[in-house]
Amino acid sequence: xxxxxxxxxxxxxxxxxxxLFTVLRGFRPTPAYLEIWVHDEDPVKSILNMxxxxxxxxxxxxxxxxxxxxxxxLDLSRLSKLAARTGRVRIDGGADGVDVxxxxxAEGAARGTTIEERAxxxxxxxxxxxxxxxxxxxxxxxxxxSASASVHPIYVxxxxxxxxxxxxxxxxxxxxxxxxxxxxEGMNLSVEVDADHIVRRARHWGGRTHLWxxxxxxxxxxxxxxxxxxxxxxxxIRLENRLRDRSQPRPVLGIVTPESADPxxxxxxxxxxxxxxxxxxxxGTAVGENTFDLSxxxxxxxxxxxxRLARIQQVLDESCGELGLPPRSAICVQLQRDVKVxxxxxxxxxxxxxxxxxMKLEAAxxxxxxxxxxxxxxxxxxxxxxxxx
Amino acid sequence: xxxxxxxxxxxxxDGTKIAWHLDRVHAWERGERIAPITIDMALxxxxxxxxxxxxxxxxxxxxxxxxxxxxxxxxxxxxxIGVKGISLVSDGESTISPVFVDAVQxxxxxxxxxxxxxxxxxxxxxxxxxxxxxxTYLRVNISAGERNRYAEIMxxxxxxxxxxxxxxxxxxxxxxxxxxxVTIGLQMVLMPQYADQILPLARLGKELRPDYLIIKxxxxxxxxxxxVDYSAYARLTEVLxxxxxxxxxxxxxxxxxSKIQAEGKRSYQRCYGPPFxxxxxxxxxxxxxxxxxxxxxxxxxxxxxxxxxxxDIWRSDRYWEVMNYLASEDFNAQKMCGTLCLQHKVNEVxxxxxxxxxxxxxxxxxxxxxxxxV
Numbered sequence: 107x108x109x110x111x112x113x114x115x116x117x118x119x120x121x122x123x124x125x126l127f128t129v130l131r132g133f134r135p136t137p138a139y140l141e142i143w144v145h146d147e148d149p150v151k152s153i154l155n156m157x158x159x160x161x162x163x164x165x166x167x168x169x170x171x172x173x174x175x176x177x178x179x180l181d182l183s184r185l186s187k188l189a190a191r192t193g194r195v196r197i198d199g200g201a202d203g204v205d206v207x208x209x210x211x212a213e214g215a216a217r218g219t220t221i222e223e224r225a226x227x228x229x230x231x232x233x234x235x236x237x238x239x240x241x242x243x244x245x246x247x248x249x250x251x252s253a254s255a256s257v258h259p260i261y262v263x264x265x266x267x268x269x270x271x272x273x274x275x276x277x278x279x280x281x282x283x284x285x286x287x288x289x290x291e292g293m294n295l296s297v298e299v300d301a302d303h304i305v306r307r308a309r310h311w312g313g314r315t316h317l318w319x320x321x322x323x324x325x326x327x328x329x330x331x332x333x334x335x336x337x338x339x340x341x342x343i344r345l346e347n348r349l350r351d352r353s354q355p356r357p358v359l360g361i362v363t364p365e366s367a368d369p370x371x372x373x374x375x376x377x378x379x380x381x382x383x384x385x386x387x388x389x390g391t392a393v394g395e396n397t398f399d400l401s402x403x404x405x406x407x408x409x410x411x412x413x414r415l416a417r418i419q420q421v422l423d424e425s426c427g428e429l430g431l432p433p434r435s436a437i438c439v440q441l442q443r444d445v446k447v448x449x450x451x452x453x454x455x456x457x458x459x460x461x462x463x464x465m466k467l468e469a470a471x472x473x474x475x476x477x478x479x480x481x482x483x484x485x486x487x488x489x490x491x492x493x494x495x
Numbered sequence: 496x497x498x499x500x501x502x503x504x505x506x507x508x509d510g511t512k513i514a515w516h517l518d519r520v521h522a523w524e525r526g527e528r529i530a531p532i533t534i535d536m537a538l539x540x541x542x543x544x545x546x547x548x549x550x551x552x553x554x555x556x557x558x559x560x561x562x563x564x565x566x567x568x569x570x571x572x573x574x575x576i577g578v579k580g581i582s583l584v585s586d587g588e589s590t591i592s593p594v595f596v597d598a599v600q601x602x603x604x605x606x607x608x609x610x611x612x613x614x615x616x617x618x619x620x621x622x623x624x625x626x627x628x629x630x631t632y633l634r635v636n637i638s639a640g641e642r643n644r645y646a647e648i649m650x651x652x653x654x655x656x657x658x659x660x661x662x663x664x665x666x667x668x669x670x671x672x673x674x675x676x677v678t679i680g681l682q683m684v685l686m687p688q689y690a691d692q693i694l695p696l697a698r699l700g701k702e703l704r705p706d707y708l709i710i711k712x713x714x715x716x717x718x719x720x721x722x723v724d725y726s727a728y729a730r731l732t733e734v735l736x737x738x739x740x741x742x743x744x745x746x747x748x749x750x751x752x753s754k755i756q757a758e759g760k761r762s763y764q765r766c767y768g769p770p771f772x773x774x775x776x777x778x779x780x781x782x783x784x785x786x787x788x789x790x791x792x793x794x795x796x797x798x799x800x801x802x803x804x805x806x807d808i809w810r811s812d813r814y815w816e817v818m819n820y821l822a823s824e825d826f827n828a829q830k831m832c833g834t835l836c837l838q839h840k841v842n843e844v845x846x847x848x849x850x851x852x853x854x855x856x857x858x859x860x861x862x863x864x865x866x867x868x869v
Contacts, residue, residue, distance in 0.1 A: 123560070125541065126539050126541045126560065126591070126592070127541075127558050129541050130540060130541060130551070130552070130555070131542050131545040131546075131549065131551075131552070131650070132542075132543070132545045132650065133541040133542055133543040133588070134543060141543070142616060142617045142619070142658070143617070144591055144592075144593065144617050145593040146593050146594075147562070147563045147593050147594065147597075152593070158619055158621065162619055162658075338851075339850050340765075340824065343765070343823070343824055344824045347824045347825075356815075356819065358526025358527070359526065359528045360523060360526045360527045360528045360529060360818075361526060361767070361770060361818055361822050362526065362819055362822065362823070363524065363822065365524055366525055366526030367526070379850070379851040383851075395760075395762060396762070396764070397829055399764075399829070399830055400824075457557070458802075460793050461793050461796040461813070461817075462813060462816075464793055464794040465794045465817075468794065480831065481794060482791045482792065482793075483791060483793045484791065485555075485789055486556060486557075486789055486790035486791070
C-alpha cells in the first residue's frame with residue numbers, strides 16, 4: 107500500500123544521476139529531507155543511505171517504494187538486517203515491487219551498535235595502512251648511464267647548419283661592458299654584459315669539433331640581447347628547442363630537458379650557470395625575479411587586425427589540408443591581446459581529435475607566422491544561475 | 496645555493512615534499528616516463544554547495560560520469576604504474592558521488608594513500624566509520640566560523656553549518672576512539688572580504704579539536720575572473736597571526752604564508768610539476784593542472800578515464816606531448832596560468848633546481864606525514 111509521502115526510489119535515483127550530470131552547484135536530491143542522501147550503485151546501500159538521511163533530519167518514519175526491476179538486484183534480507191539498526195522495519199511485497207517502511211526508534215538504534223561492530227574492521231584497515239607505510243622504501247638515485255659524447259641525431263642537421271655559418275667565434279675584445287668568461291677545454295665562452303645586465307656580445311672559441319662549434323654558435327646567438335639571468339635560466343632550453351628536428355620522435359620518452367636530451371646540452375647549461383654565478387659574484391648582483399617574456403615581432407605588431415586574422419586562417423587552411431582535413435575544418439574566430447588565437451572546429455573534427463589537432467595547428471602558426479602565438483578554443487561557461495545572481 | 500627542503504616537521508602544509516621522492520625526480524631528469532606521485536581528482540563535477548570563491552566555476556568541460564567500474568579500473572592502474580597518493584579534492588564534491596566510499600576503500604586496499612577534501616555535509620557517523628580508517632587525511636572546507644556568515648559565503652542554509660560542525664565532532668571522536676592515524680583538518684579559503692571569520696573559525700576549531708586549521712589564499716585564473724585582490728591580504732597579517740596564536744599542542748592553526756605573501760606571482764616560467772602531480776576533473780578529464788580543465792584549454796587535455804584506461808593514457812605519446820609542452824619555451828606560467836596553482840611549490844623547487852639555484856638532496860630524519868601527497 108502506498109503512503110502519502112512515500113519515496114519512489116527509482117525515480118529519485120534517476121533524478122539524482124541526472125543532476126550529477128547537469129547541475130554544477132547547489133546540487134540537491136528531492137524530496138528536501140533527502141538532502142544528505144547519497145546514491146550508491148549497490149541498491150541496499152543506497153536505500154540504507156536514504157533511510158539514514160530521513161532519520162538524520164528527525165523524521166519519525168520513512169516509506170520507500172522500490173520498483174520490480176530494482177528488486178531483482180536487491181538482497182532484501184541484507185537490507186532488512188541493516189535497516190533494523192535504525193528502527194522497526196516492514197517490507198511489503200507487491201506486483202510492482204516492494205514497499206520498505208521504517209519507523210525510527212531508539213531501541214533500533216541501540217540494536218545497531220555500529221561502532222563496536224566496525225571496530226575490528228577499522229583496526230584491520232589501519233594495520234594494513236601501517237604495513238603499507240612501512241613498506242614505503244626509497245630507492246637510491248641512479249646515476250646517469252649515458253656516457254655518449256656525441257650529439258643526438260635529431261639535432262645534427264640544425265647544428266651543422268650553424269657550424270657552416272659561424273659569426274660569433276673568437277675571443278672577445280673587451281668593450282664598455284664587463285666581460286665574463288668560462289674557459290674549459292674544447293669549449294670557451296665569454297660574454298660582455300652592460301650596466302642593465304644585458305648580454306651585448308657573446309663569443310666562443312676553441313670548439314674542438316664541428317658540432318661543438320655549431321652548438322656554441324647557437325648559444326651565443328640566443329644569448330645576445332637578453333638579460334644574463336634569462337640566459338642562465340632559459341637560453342639552453344631555447345637552444346635545445348630550436349635545434350630539435352620536429353619531424354622525429356623526441357630524444358627521450360619522458361620530459362625533454364637540456365640534461366635529458368643530450369649530455370652536450372648539460373655541459374652548455376653548466377657553462378652558462380657558471381658565467382651567471384661569476385657575474386653575480388664580481389658585480390654583487392643578486393638573483394632577481396625573472397619575468398622575461400618573448401615579445402611579438404615588430405612585423406606582427408605592425409599588421410592590422412584583419413590582416414592578422416587572414417594570415418592565421420591561411421595557415422589553418424594549409425595545415426588542415428596537409429593533415430588530410432577538409433577546408434575550413436578550423437576557423438579562427440578571434441585574436442585576443444595580439445597573440446591569443448581562439449579557434450573553432452567544424453563538425454567534421456571529432457571531439458577526441460581536437461586536443462592533438464589544436465597543438466599541431468599552433469605549432470604550424472608559430473613556425474610559419476609568429477613565434478609568440480598561442481591557440482585556445484572558446485571558453486565553456488558555468489550555467490549555474492544561483493551563482494550568477 | 497640552498498637546500499630545497501629544510502622543513503620536514505610533522506605536517507607540511509605550506510611547502511612541498513618533493514625532496515622525499517628523489518628516485519622519481521632523478522628518473523624525470525633522465526627523461527624517463529614517471530608515474531605521478533600524487534593525483535588530485537574529483538569523482539563528480541557537481542556540488543551541493545555554492546561557495547562564492549569556487550574556482551570550479553571556471554573549469555567547465557564536457558561532463559561524463561565516473562562509475563564504479565571506471566574508478567576501480569583507474570585505481571588499479573594507479574597502483575600498477577606506481578602512483579602513491581590520490582586526493583579526492585579537485586572540481587567537485589566527491590562525497591555526493593555514488594562511488595565515493597567504494598573509491599576510498601578500494602584505493603586503500605590497493606595500497607594507495609587516499610585523502611579527501613569535502614564540505615562534510617552528507618556524512619553521517621556510519622559513513623565516517625567506513626571511510627576514516629582508509630584515509631590519510633580528511634580535510635573539511637569550512638570558510639566561516641559563524642552560522643550566518645557560513646551560509647552567505649558557502650551558499651547554503653544556516654542549519655547546514657550545524658550539521659557540518661556535528662560531523663567534524665564525530666570525525667574527531669571516531670579518530671580518538673579507534674586510535675586512527677588519519678589527520679583531520681579544516682580549511683578556510685580566505686578572500687580578503689572574509690577576514691571577519693578568521694578568528695571565529697580558529698576558535699571554533701579550538702573547540703572542535705581537529706588536528707589543524709589551514710588558512711589559504713584564493714586562486715584565480717589568468718584573467719582574474721573571481722576578482723581576488725591579492726594586495727589586500729597584506730592588511731590581514733595581524734589577525735592571521737592572532738589566529739595562529741590559538742594553536743596548542745594538539746591543534747595547529749597554519750597560514751599558507753608563502754602563497755599569501757607571493758601575491759599571486761610566480762618565480763618560474765616552465766611548469767615541471769604536473770608529471771609528479773596530476774589533476775583529474777570530476778568529468779574524468781585528465782589535464783596537467785586543474786586550471787586547464789576548461790574547454791578553452793583543450794590543447795592540454797590528455798584523455799578521459801571514462802573512455803580509456805588511465806594506464807593507456809599515461810603511456811600515450813599525447814600525455815607526454817602535453818607534459819613536454821609545459822616544460823618547453825612555448826609555455827610561460829607567468830603569463831599563461833592562473834594564480835597559485837596546486838603544483839606551485841613543486842614548480843618553484845624544480846625550477847630552482849634546474850636553474851642551479853638550489854640543490855635537491857635526500858632529506859635527513861623521519862619522512863614527514865602525508866608523504867604521498869607531494
